[in-house]
Amino acid sequence: MMTILAEITELWQQAGLAAVTMVGLGATFALVLLIASIKLKVQVDPKIEQVYEALPKIDCGACGFAGCSSYAKGVVANPELLGRCSPGGSEVANKIAAILSLSMGQSSVPARAVVHCRSHTEDKEFYASYTGIPSCTAANAVANVQACKFGCLGFGDCVQACKFDALHMIDGLATVDYEKCTGCTACVKACPRNLIEMVPFTHENMMVVACRSRESGKITRSMCKVGCIGCGLCAKQTDLFTVQDNVARMAYDRYEPDQASETAMYKCPTGVIVFRGKNAPEPRPAGEKPQTAKT
Amino acid sequence: METLQVLLLAFVSIVIVNNLVFTKFLGICPYLGVSGRLDMAFGMGCAVTFVVTLAGTLTWMINNWVLAILHLEVMKYVCFILVIAGAVQLVEMYLRKFFPSLYDSFGIFLPLITTNCAILGLCLFIDLWSIKSLLETVVLSFGAGIGFTMAICIMAGIRENLELADVPVCLRGAPITLITAGLLTLAFMGFAGMIR
Numbered sequence: 102m103m104t105i106l107a108e109i110t111e112l113w114q115q116a117g118l119a120a121v122t123m124v125g126l127g128a129t130f131a132l133v134l135l136i137a138s139i140k141l142k143v144q145v146d147p148k149i150e151q152v153y154e155a156l157p158k159i160d161c162g163a164c165g166f167a168g169c170s171s172y173a174k175g176v177v178a179n180p181e182l183l184g185r186c187s188p189g190g191s192e193v194a195n196k197i198a199a200i201l202s203l204s205m206g207q208s209s210v211p212a213r214a215v216v217h218c219r220s221h222t223e224d225k226e227f228y229a230s231y232t233g234i235p236s237c238t239a240a241n242a243v244a245n246v247q248a249c250k251f252g253c254l255g256f257g258d259c260v261q262a263c264k265f266d267a268l269h270m271i272d273g274l275a276t277v278d279y280e281k282c283t284g285c286t287a288c289v290k291a292c293p294r295n296l297i298e299m300v301p302f303t304h305e306n307m308m309v310v311a312c313r314s315r316e317s318g319k320i321t322r323s324m325c326k327v328g329c330i331g332c333g334l335c336a337k338q339t340d341l342f343t344v345q346d347n348v349a350r351m352a353y354d355r356y357e358p359d360q361a362s363e364t365a366m367y368k369c370p371t372g373v374i375v376f377r378g379k380n381a382p383e384p385r386p387a388g389e390k391p392q393t394a395k396t
Numbered sequence: 397m398e399t400l401q402v403l404l405l406a407f408v409s410i411v412i413v414n415n416l417v418f419t420k421f422l423g424i425c426p427y428l429g430v431s432g433r434l435d436m437a438f439g440m441g442c443a444v445t446f447v448v449t450l451a452g453t454l455t456w457m458i459n460n461w462v463l464a465i466l467h468l469e470v471m472k473y474v475c476f477i478l479v480i481a482g483a484v485q486l487v488e489m490y491l492r493k494f495f496p497s498l499y500d501s502f503g504i505f506l507p508l509i510t511t512n513c514a515i516l517g518l519c520l521f522i523d524l525w526s527i528k529s530l531l532e533t534v535v536l537s538f539g540a541g542i543g544f545t546m547a548i549c550i551m552a553g554i555r556e557n558l559e560l561a562d563v564p565v566c567l568r569g570a571p572i573t574l575i576t577a578g579l580l581t582l583a584f585m586g587f588a589g590m591i592r
Contacts, residue, residue: 118466118468119468119470119471122463122468123474123475123478126458126462126475126478127478130478130482133482133486137486137489138489141490141492141493142493143492143493167503
């Protein structure tokens, strides 16, 4: 009993000695570094520090710089880079503009991720069941996993890439939560089919063409209930839409919620034109058409 | 005279025969990462030389004059890392003040000298080889830095020339760099066993 007690005491003494030594060494180095930091202080442009304080400090890299501190440096040196911070949006851009005493230009429109597909599992055709590596990149390398060569694969590479929990797989379709999306472009890089695009949200709810299928209308229709068949009905309503390579495209920067675009949306036989945004209205079920009879 | 001979041999040994990069395979990360351009490689070599000289000497002092007396050799890893981190901080501040362009071009690799295993490796080797004199420790530490600088500069020179060479497409970039590193190591293996 006594020996154990003595051993414990000895152990404590050793540990105490170690701790004191460590603290002593640490304090010595801290002192040296403190003196060095005062002696070798670099005068940094106070604007850079202010801009850095205004930034979100999440180092997402959406601006094209390595992180928030290097963007701060860059934007002070070159004010044209203002508004590159998509997570911060117009709020941060305004703050930076105030610090740099600049006027805000047109760059205040936030860009948000839009998935150009609206095909859930029940809408798609599959040739075979895929049991390989559960990632879109891997599945995309295997031909004919799903019939549509352009649509969402549903393995969620973008969900994993998203740092803000803004993307979720809902019935085999990547769905953006616009309350959380910051427009950092991580998902754009992750998607092997280039389905996700940054769209300037000039309005709270944006009208988008949720399909990228360049197959002819007949083939698209055989593969997916909600694919764009390139019929051009939308393009007849308003020049916002153009049909190229069998798929409708939309000039997002010119979008205004008017009658013509609304009509185009309801004329679409497969319901590809939908709203995306924070309070986007529910899209009508695929194929349900008021006017044209559907085969 | 005998001391001078020992010191000279130690220097040649650590620079060429027991070069940390070529024979111990330490510090490979900056060796491959910063060896793209010769001027940057030389700057990196100088920074590492400074840090390794400082760290090697300081750790020898701490190990022999503090830890050995208190019988706390178990703590040497922690203490060595503390010394290295402190030295790197010092170098960073110094470079930022006096060589801002070099500081910018290093980017992340400068704070990463902290985790350069060549430095911790040398501190532990000095302990392992049970070097007893301070002078020899200083020479060995400085030599290790020079050896690293030499290795990274040779690599950078070769890589600058490789930019112009007609390398097969499948080997361009990282593969040819690794092959070059392997051949360089093989060449330096020829010195093995000359001293110590």
